[in-house]
Amino acid sequence: MKRRKLFWHLYPYLFVIIIISLILTAIYVSYEMRNIHINEISRTLEDRASLVEVQLRDLIGARDIVKIDSLCKEYGRLTDTRITVIDTGGNVLGDSEKNPLLMENHGARSEIVIAYEGTTGFATRFSNTLQKNMKYVALPVKIHGRIEGVIRTSLPVSGIEETLNEFYQGVAIGGLVIILLATLISFIVFKRITNPLGELQKGAEKFANGELDYKLHPSNVNEIASLVESMNRMAKELNLRIRTIVEQRNEREAILSSMTEGILALDAKQNIVTINKAAATFFDANPDDVIGRPIYETLRITDLHRLVDETSASKTTVEKEMKLLGKSEKYLQAHGTSLTDVADNRIGMVLVFNDITKLKKLENIRRDFVANVSHELKTPITAILGSAETLLETNIEKAEDSKRFLGMIIRHSERLNSLVDDLLALASLENEPGEDNIELSRHRLIEVLDSSIALCKSKSETYEIQLKSECETSLSANINFRQIEQAITNLIDNAIKYSKSGDSIFVRAISKDSEITIFVEDQGIGIESKHLPRLFERFYRVDSGRSRELWGTGLGLAIVKHIALAHSGKVSVESTPHKGSVFKIHLPAIS
Numbered sequence: 044m045k046r047r048k049l050f051w052h053l054y055p056y057l058f059v060i061i062i063i064s065l066i067l068t069a070i071y072v073s074y075e076m077r078n079i080h081i082n083e084i085s086r087t088l089e090d091r092a093s094l095v096e097v098q099l100r101d102l103i104g105a106r107d108i109v110k111i112d113s114l115c116k117e118y119g120r121l122t123d124t125r126i127t128v129i130d131t132g133g134n135v136l137g138d139s140e141k142n143p144l145l146m147e148n149h150g151a152r153s154e155i156v157i158a159y160e161g162t163t164g165f166a167t168r169f170s171n172t173l174q175k176n177m178k179y180v181a182l183p184v185k186i187h188g189r190i191e192g193v194i195r196t197s198l199p200v201s202g203i204e205e206t207l208n209e210f211y212q213g214v215a216i217g218g219l220v221i222i223l224l225a226t227l228i229s230f231i232v233f234k235r236i237t238n239p240l241g242e243l244q245k246g247a248e249k250f251a252n253g254e255l256d257y258k259l260h261p262s263n264v265n266e267i268a269s270l271v272e273s274m275n276r277m278a279k280e281l282n283l284r285i286r287t288i289v290e291q292r293n294e295r296e297a298i299l300s301s302m303t304e305g306i307l308a309l310d311a312k313q314n315i316v317t318i319n320k321a322a323a324t325f326f327d328a329n330p331d332d333v334i335g336r337p338i339y340e341t342l343r344i345t346d347l348h349r350l351v352d353e354t355s356a357s358k359t360t361v362e363k364e365m366k367l368l369g370k371s372e373k374y375l376q377a378h379g380t381s382l383t384d385v386a387d388n389r390i391g392m393v394l395v396f397n398d399i400t401k402l403k404k405l406e407n408i409r410r411d412f413v414a415n416v417s418h419e420l421k422t423p424i425t426a427i428l429g430s431a432e433t434l435l436e437t438n439i440e441k442a443e444d445s446k447r448f449l450g451m452i453i454r455h456s457e458r459l460n461s462l463v464d465d466l467l468a469l470a471s472l473e474n475e476p477g478e479d480n481i482e483l484s485r486h487r488l489i490e491v492l493d494s495s496i497a498l499c500k501s502k503s504e505t506y507e508i509q510l511k512s513e514c515e516t517s518l519s520a521n522i523n524f525r526q527i528e529q530a531i532t533n534l535i536d537n538a539i540k541y542s543k544s545g546d547s548i549f550v551r552a553i554s555k556d557s558e559i560t561i562f563v564e565d566q567g568i569g570i571e572s573k574h575l576p577r578l579f580e581r582f583y584r585v586d587s588g589r590s591r592e593l594w595g596t597g598l599g600l601a602i603v604k605h606i607a608l609a610h611s612g613k614v615s616v617e618s619t620p621h622k623g624s625v626f627k628i629h630l631p632a633i634s
Contacts, residue, residue, distance in 0.1 A: 053229075054226070054229055057225065057229055058222070061222060061225055062218075062222075065214060065217075065218040065221070068214075073210060081200065084178045084200065085165055087198070088178065088179075088197065089180050091124055091196050092180055092181075092195070093182065095115075096184055099114060099115075099137075100184060103136065103191055104186045106136070108137065111136045111137035112136070112137035115128060115138055116137075116138075116139045119139020124139070124196050125139050125140050126138070126194070127139070127195040127197070128194055129192060129193045130191075130192045131192060131193075133148040133151070133155065134149075135148075135149055136192065149195075152166070152195075153166045154166040154181035154195065155181050155193055155195065157181065158181035158183040158190075159183070159190060159193070161185075163181065163183070164179075164180070164193075165181075166181075167179070176199065178197060178200050179196075181194070181195040182194050182196075299317070300319055300320045302319060303321055304396060305322030305324075305326075305375070306321070306322055307319075307322045307338075307393070307394040307396070308391065308392070308393045311389060311390050313337055313338050313351060314335060314336060314337055315333050315334050315337075315341065315342075317334070321398075322396060325373065325396055325398070326342050326347070328341065338351060346365040346367075350363050350365070351379070353379065354380065354381060354392050354394070355392065357381070362376070365377050365396075373398065374398075374400045374402075375397065375398060376399045377395070377396050378394070378396075379394045380393055380394075380395075481523050481526070481609055482523060483522060483523055484521065484522075484523075485521055485633065486519060486524050486527075487516065487518065488518050488520060488552045488559070488561070489514045489516050491524060492531065492551075492552060494524075495528050495535060495550070496510045496512055496535065499535045499536055499539065503535075503548070506544060507544040507545060508542050508544065508547070508548060509548070510547075510550065511547055512551060513551035514551055514553075515552075515553075515554075519633065520559050520633060521631075523609075526606045526609065527610070529602065529606065530602070530603045530606040530628060531550065531561060533599040533600070534563040534603060534626045534628075535548060535563055537600065537626075538564075538624070538626075541565065541567040541568050542565050542567040543567065546565065546566040546567060547566060548563065548564070548566075549565075550563050550564075558629055558630070560628070561628040561630070562626070563625070563627075564624070564625045564626075565623050565624055566622070566623040567623055568620070569618045569620040569621050569622050569623055570616070570620065570624055578600060579604040579616075603626075606628075607629065607630070611630075611631055612628060612630040612631060613629045614626070614628055614629070
């Protein structure tokens with residue numbers, strides 16, 4: 044392998060860094076110079092426009108075109124600025140350079156449009172009238188709070204390019220000088236660096252009495268090659284002496300890192316000695332930043348400090364439940380135990396943390412579920428009992444009254460039956476959450492859509508709602524036909540409930556970006572955005588009163604979500620109040 048001097052290894056990179064730095068500096072400075080110049084022109088034009096506005100306000104209100112044009116030309120000559128006055132219709136009333144009667148309508152100019160809105164308009168563009176790049180500032184003229192016209196001032200910006208060209212020439216010359224100086228200085232510096240390396244090589248050879256498993260790669264730098272060889276010889280001996288220590292440390296770190304429980308160890312002064320990956324994640328801490336520092340300074344968590352205090356004061360294990368607030372709430376079950384040496388002297392403590400967030404959430408879900416089911420069952424049961432008691436205790440002579448109470452019993456019994464069926468379906472889906480637990484086969488989606496529409500056809504005709512479908516006949520997916528049919532049917536049924544007579548419901552399926560999406564779109568009453576995140580929860584209703592009038596169980600959308608999850612998919616919804624909703628089932632495409 045050919046060896047080269049250290050200078051030729053490093054200098055090309057230094058050369059590239061210098062060139063890139065000069066280019067970036069030139070770009071940045073030219074950009075700032077341009078902005079400063081443009082901003083200065085803008086402020087000047089705005090000030091001049093304000094002065095002219097004071098002089099011409101009354102003339103603009105009177106529409107005295109002759110005086111306006113005369114003063115524009117006079118002020119333009121005195122300030123070397125082009126001044127244009129435009130009325131609210133875009134017609135030019137006066138201009139310092141041209142005859143306003145021969146000028147085109149200016150109402151569509153960007154700066155004029157902004158000024159018509161009541162604020163100062165700015166624009167930079169090529170002027171067809173003057174054949175120059177111009178900076179424009181348009182100031183609205185307000186009389187008694189009403190915009191009566193616009194005063195526009197402008198100046199050419201061509202001088203900026205001339206200034207920048209001179210700057211670029213200076214940068215090129217200065218850069219060449221810098222490169223030459225850098226070459227000379229680099230050569231001197233590298234020469235001084237390589238000489239000590241030779242001495243370092245001699246010193247390293249004296250300590251080369253061991254070896255490491257890792258070998259330093261041979262270098263093609265002449266000065267460093269011998270040093271690398273010496274370091275490799277020394278590494279062999281060092282490996283024999285530190286291998287045991289390294290293995291023990293790695294074993295300990297591997298055990299701590301793989302634990303799902305958070306481990307936090309403190310010394311007698313309550314400085315952090317050890318924190319594993321799980322604990323660092325719980326407390327959103329970087330182990331490198333907290334190890335060796337006091338826990339009260341690095342982890343500012345009140346419950347954690349209380350646990351440390353209680354563990355310090357106790358001779359037994361302390362148990363405590365903690366709640367962490369952050370991007371998401373976390374609940375931890377903490378255990379604190381003091382550490383003692385052989386002489387029973389306290390030398391620190393170890394804290395162990397278990398994440399019980401899921402258990403807390405499950406408890407809340409179970410509690411809410413029991414409350415919701417009890418609430419949903421109570422209404423029909425109360426109605427059935429009331430109707431039955433009325434039939435038993437009251438002497439009803441009219442057959443119509445008896446039929447009415449019996450019909451009420453039947454309706455609420457059917458509602459109870461629907462609720463039980465939905466609960467059983469939901470329980471079945473939750474027990475089979477993965478696609479491996481359900482039978483999937485390839486089906487054409489057009490068949491599923493048509494089957495779902497057919498099931499809802501009678502109800503849609505009753506409410507005079509049209510059902511329309513759109514899907515490529517060749518589009519297919521690996522699905523459980525019955526479950527996807529149930530999901531689409533639930534969405535269509537839901538759309539029918541909240542649509543008006545004469546509306547249409549569109550059901551379609553498309554494939555895009557390795558995903559198949561089934562849409563159920565209605566033109567109904569829509570849903571406010573605040574309800575959308577919770578829409579697929581069990582028993583969640585946007586309008587509970589209306590849902591019960593339509594005999595909803597509150598589980599239809601939850602079933603849809605779990606069917607999608609069982610197919611390794613997801614659900615989503617978009618809705619605008621009074622315009623309609625779009626429910627989507629996202630399924631993986633066939634690979």
